[in-house]
Amino acid sequence: FGAINRLDNQDPKVKEKIQFIKNYTPTTEFPGDGLLKLAKLAVIVExxxxxxxxxxxxxxxxxxxxxxxxxxxxxxxxxFSEGLVPAACEVDISGLIGMYILQLASDTPSAILDWNNNYGDDPDKMVLFHCSNLPKSFFKDTRMTIHPIISDQKGEDVTFGAIQGRIKSRPCTLLRVETDDIFGEIKALLVEGDYTDDELNTYGGFGVIHISKLQELLKTLCYDGFAHHVAASLSQVGEIVHEALFKYLGWNIKFFNH
Structure with a gap:
């Protein structure tokens, strides 16, 4: 924040980022100096x-x-994620590693999502979602808005800058990397599924995903100690990731529905 405060509002880099943000996605009305703050943050992070x-x-x-x-x-x-510099929220370094692995395997942007809700009574479908910082290429269409969750706690005047939209209906590869502190090893869970066109009306970056044997997967997440975040790629690269992590790095990786 100190570096941001020292950055002049008229700095050419700031002006360039303002235009980049405007071109990146449609937006609701910017509250106050929200656009300027986003641009300054982007300059300093870059x-x-x-x-x-x-x-x-x-x-x-x-x-x-x-x-x-x-x-x-x-x-x-x-x-940044859209530009192939993956950015994970909530200081999730393990999630970032998963994002980077999927990006290398697919040569496309990756995202980080929450294992979220069931989808009706279908045992093999669920809502895979975040609130959201997904890269633009994940969406059918996007808009930039007030954050739909944090605004309830902090107010709309300090929560502008969330990206919202429906995730494209595509094959999907999911990866969660963890450190097992008891056994002193890296472990990973690899899953393939498909985003569908099933009806869903909600907020954030959202979609319905079909995963075979989903109920067994959810038990695995709980019993084996995997976090609620998972890295995602809109591509089918499970075989590539499994070979790299298991054969060449020797990680303890479970390819769930392979």
Whole structure:
């Protein structure tokens, strides 16, 4: 925030980012100086990424940034992920590693999602969702809005910058990487599924996904200690990821529905 405060509003980099954000996705009305704040954050993060030669990053996206700066960083993180610099929310470094692996395997942007809700009574379908910082290419269409969840707690004036829309109906590969601190090893869970066109009216970055033997998968997540986040790619690259992580890196990886 110190670097942002030292950045002049008329800096050419800031003006360039303002235009980039406007071109990135349609937006609802910008509240106050929300667009300027997003642009400044994007400039500082980009400088940091270049200076440190980062392949990706994760940082705390709530609640401090709303209290101290007055935006949600979702749109900025979405833009970096779309540009093949994966950005994970909630300081999820394990999730970032999963995103980066899927990006390398598919040569396309990756996202981080929540294992969220069941879809009606269908045992093999669920809502795979985030609130959201998904890359633009994941969506059928997008819009930038007030954050639909954090605004209830913090107010609309400090929560602009979320990306919302329906995820495309495509094959999908999911990967969760964890460290097993008891056995001192890296473990991973790899899953393939398909986003569908099933009816769903909600907020965030959302879609319905079909995964065979989903109920067994949910038990595996709980029993084997995997977090509620999962990295996702709109591509079918499970075989590539499994070969790389198991054969060459020797990780303890479970290819669930292979």
């Amino acid at each position: 400088d940091w990424v270049l200076e440190k030669e980062l392949d990706g990053f994760a940082f705390q996206c709530w609640p401090s940034i709303q209290d101290n700066f007055g935006i949600v960083p979702c749109a900025v993180m979405s833009m």
